[in-house]
Amino acid sequence: TFYRLLDEKIDLVFRQLMHRFKIQAAKKVRNYPFLMGNGIWLDSEKLGWEDRVGEVLKHGTLTVGFIGLAETLKALIGAHHGESEDAQRLGLEIVAHMRKRCDDESEATGLNFSLIATPAESLSGRFVAIDRRKYGEIPGITDRDYYTNSFHVPVYYPIRAFRKIQLEAPYHAYTNAGHITYVELDGDTCKNLKAFEDIIRYMHDQGVGYGSINHPLDRDPVCGYVGVINDQCxxxxxxxxxxxxxxxxxxxxxxxxxMPQASCHCHHEQH
Ligand SMILES: [Zn+2]
Known part of the structure; x- marks a missing residue:
């Protein structure tokens, strides 16, 4: 039932993408004087001012995105991929399925359908609110303000940095339109560069396509010091x-x- 419903939604997204593509493709070069006129798009230099842009736009991608893999797994088998090996297996199976649908659609249409691990910040909040109204508050699924982005292990779930990287990395290979894995550090990275480097190297070795480290960083707007400022600069x-x-x-x-010339006395840079 899950895969049937998922396929219906994917079909809907394909139709929506094609609908938009056809409208865009019917436009003429003169509707995009800068993009087409400067030859930024592949093959646009071959088109005349009155030609339609479909032959150029087809080189772009038509992308299907997803959020909330963690909540999906929770709904299906009661655990997300940070909590159980079975959930990780199922998560990879679901994302592999979505990627295959995109590949098949590319084959069938000759266009570039691709799968993105969406960082849809506002959508994550909107969808969970809609689902909560519809299905009520379900623990681990609709009981928070946001669905978890893409294939991420939920941010509220306590997990070691290396384990998070290990679990998320295999999804990068499936999401050919884009992906990101974050690790959030709570200390001053400048004081432990070895740990910083170890994380970067581990991301690389596990196959993370795009990795990011978030860390606290303060800036004293008066003296320009950048680093972690606890009590005193x-x-x-x-x-x-x-x-x-x-x-x-x-x-x-x-x-x-x-150092900066103008000064104000706030602690964190907020301008
Ligand atoms: Zn200072």
């Missing part, structure tokens, strides 16, 4: 929200010529 000694004397400012400018 390690460069100028200023505490959060504290003003700084003109004298001290002059001294700092002599020592750090690159």
């Amino acid at each position: 390690p460069r100028c000694g200023r505490r959060d929200g504290e003003p700084i004397s003109e004298e001290k400012l002059r001294e700092l400018r002599r020592r750090f010529p690159g």
